[in-house]
Amino acid sequence: MNKKLASFAAGLLAVMMLFTSCGKGGKTTDTSKKDVAEVVKASNPSKMPDVSKNRKDTLIVGTTAPSGKFNPIYSDSVYDSWVVSLVFDGLISNDEQGNPTPLIAKEWKISEDGKTYTFTLNKGVKFSDGKEVTAEDVAFTFTAICDPSYDGPRTDAVSSLVGYEEYNQDKEGKVKEVSGIKVIDKYTISFTLKEPKAPAIYDFGYGIMPKHIYNFEKGNIKALKDKFLSPVGAGPYLFKEYKAGQEIVFEKNPNYWRGEPKIAKIIMKVTNANTVIQELTTGSVDVDRIPSKPEQIELVKKAEFLDIYSYPSNSYGYIGWNLRDEKFKDKKVRQALAYGLNRAGFIQAYYKGLGDVCNAPVSKVSWAYTDELNKYEYNPELANKLLDEAGWVKKEDGYRYKDGKKFTIHWMTYTGSKYVEALTPILIENWKQIGVEVIPELMEFSTLAQKVYDEQKFEMYNMAWSLSIDPDPSGIFSIEQDKLGGFNSVGWRNEESERLIKEGLKETDMEKRKQIYHQWVKLANEELPYLFLSYAKDTYAVSSKVKGLRLSPFTDWTYDIHKVELVDVK
Template sequence: MKKILSVFLGILIMVGTFSSCSKPSSNQGSSDNKSLNKSQIEIIQATNPEKLPQVARDRKDTLIVGTTAPNGTFNPIYSGSLYDSWVCSLIFDGLISNDAEGNPIPNVAEKWDISEDGKTYTFYIKKGIKFHDGKELTAEDVAFTFTAICDPNYDGPRTDAVMYLEGYEEYNKDKENKVKEVKGIKVIDPYTIQFTLTEAQAPAIWNFGYGILPKHYYVFEKGNIKKLKDLFLKPMGSGAYTLKNYKPGAEVVFEKNPNYWKGEPKIKTIVMKVTNANTVVQELTSGNVDIDAVGKPEMVELIKQAGFFNIYSYPSNSYGYIGLNLRDERFKDKRVRQALMYGLDRKGFINAYYKGNGQVCNAPVSPVSWAYTDEINQYEYNPDLANKLLDEAGWVKKEDGFRYKDGKKFIIHWMTYTGSKYVESLIPIVKDNWGKLGIEVVPELMEFGTLVEKVYDKREFEMYNMAWSLSIDPDPSGIFSKAQDVPGGNNSVGWVNEESEKLMKQGLTEFNQEKRKEIYKQWNKLANEELPYLFLSYNKDNVAVSCRVKGVNPSPYIDWTYDIQNVEIVDVK
């Protein structure tokens, strides 16, 4: 359930990890995720802690974490960006979490049972967990949270967590408020709740990891979910921290919850401070930021030279991509999408930008995943083939060097975000490579939050670039299913494919890991052929953690918010 740090990431798919590869099992961490190779995690220790700047030494009770600006969607059933998810991780707790290896572990639920047929999940909630206002968290709050996702007017990205519950369709399609409850959500007693699915699914346990909303605070009448959205900037959960202040584009400030059920946090104040590619090194080396992700190798080297940071380096469970609006007639033609892939020197870009810390991506699954395969088309840079495909698609190159079809020039308006060296390096390569094919590319830079709104909420774009921080379980339906092809859903590009839907369903209902792996191999081959995205890159995450901070140990499945109550600030001599 934990999200992953990454320097260039824009969007996040939350939840998910690998569940049992035999029949559905019960209770605490019974999955056996073998996708994480610990030898891939490199830790570069601080060499000169004594060089820690005085400004950091004097900051005794405040942790400052560098971040891209959150969007202000501070609600676990709505948050879409990685950075909003960090906010939610501090404020809210879910029924379950995961360990560093990606196995499910208890959280709000002290244990769980799964029925023999794999359809019914029963969670036993720990007693005495209090929300920030002192009221106890019960099964009613859990039921309220998941029923809210089922609401007819729910327009967030979490539908895949509830769409297979018994009674979901009846409740969701009921606009007249005749259906009062979701059949598959049953409160047994104040500390026991049961969820029943229409069919058994391998990764279903991870549908229950979202933060729990207090019913008494967020309560709304069915259909009036706007009331819940009106509280985005006034979140309340049961987490280790409460929101104190939010300055859009600048910072988010948190204060510790002294009554946190896992124990009083050791750090009084946490600040998520907005940094970017141009400021991150200065903010870190000056002592003004304690934790941040650094991308380019030369940045990592500067942080190493500072001497007072521990640097965690590991393959990111993520990938970068270019999204095309497949509702646009130009991009509906698969040959055009393939031409754009063949016509982009992705390897050259990655070698120049990452300098050995990245690799070309050809399918939407990370190399850290057990479902990864490289037995697919590699789309090596081939301008001749790209030109041939464009010719076949009817895009004719004229005397001016540009391509036309039906009298219209091939121009792509590319929405992207500011403050990113990745973007700054990618723009000239895309313009040059595709320009040689006869395609004009017009970049339009904007704040990341604005880009998210245009792409996911309004779906008003031709092309954009972002990245996904992935779940541990390889199920792709949370991004690419037909159900996500709605405003606010994750399938912003509008890729709906019958074979894809069939394979995704097979993957969900197969419990043998080797058989699932074969299903996802077929699915990745399909995605590689159809190109719902133009896949760009995998990278390494490099996370700098000040030597004054203890208890933060990021890795592919763990971010800095993990067990935040145990993180502490120590004196450095």
């Protein structure tokens, strides 16, 4: 449901639609029927190594190392979100086309004015400790995000609720509840917004936490955060063990309310770009994302027992620069760096026809995408001109200086990524040619995420966004997210952007909303809060013994995981 940050070392996850389920006040979803994954079946499943054939009750999924934020209101990476999806269920989910579907909530209604969402819960849904899920647990989960001490990235899901400001800004504990959250009875709860919000339903996909386990005194959310490594929810799997940097182990929840999972154990095993193909082809990993590169795909095909899933990625790769830093404040500098990087050359060299240059913070699978953008095609001459205009003077040593300071960028990036390995020499050399020195600083992805989001101590970094179903950019680019722990780590504060974001959230006419987002996309393309890099396909290798995975631009391997099974291969 939410936007998540990701590395290109492993998996990534924008189609939104206006809709109403079981009620009035909205329109049905129009997803333009995005395709689910194309699947190339294994040519000879019998070639499966014995180590995999004999592993009949355990699914091993490759992952980049999570950061350990195993909580539905704090997880901020794809990999932590996989853990959350296995352990927690939310009120709603979605299908392969991005349409919202019931989950813990069996139905919902939207009021005539579009402001109140009333959810009716399924009865008999239980947390893994046997306690029933009730409306009180739902209220607790969303009230926690409203807490004055909350420092995670989910604020956009609750900030439009009636009573949010009163509860959030009350530091003395006098305001006991959020007035827009109403527990009607044990199985019914309503949420009232200050004004209509077109994609509001997707705010209710976050996992529901048991109040009796996670409860904390208002203003002391640390008590909840202390339970990051012992998550308990109503999902299909039980969290059993976490070895940082190595693996996370899960066992099936035998009392899962939608039916006992077919696979007894799941292990998320940490892999990287240097090991992923070997892990897959030797059978030590059953599912993992592979680089969308012809030579990598060919290696997987040669193993003969692996299925290959591919689909347009609802994501993009980017470089983020700290806009609080003087050298990045001038738009001309950011544009010069865009013109000065041969992105097309890099993408062709890396993806070999399976990737595209990205010029906007929205996926090509989204209805909000427009191609009417500045392409920033490689142009060192124009880059030099813009840097001259910005006052950066090139000296005898070939580098640029301003106010006595050399134009040096410390670039934080992550280890274990072929994408980074391919980008690094191109970026360093291209920018050296226009007088900019780049010093890479490599670290584990989880460390990078902490420095970028929790501390905001960086000059430049690169990551990728796994986008939400709705293209609303407020969760990443709103001024509200410019805070420690928020997703607007680069500190982009643009009043026109804020105006368009707010207009887009209010507008319920699909065509009008599309035009608003087209304006916003063009603004971001001009202002460059990021240097947009690449689009690619998501490609997964999956052992032919694994049946029932639901992979698409809007669903990952955890969706309906209780239905996935391991079959014997002869």
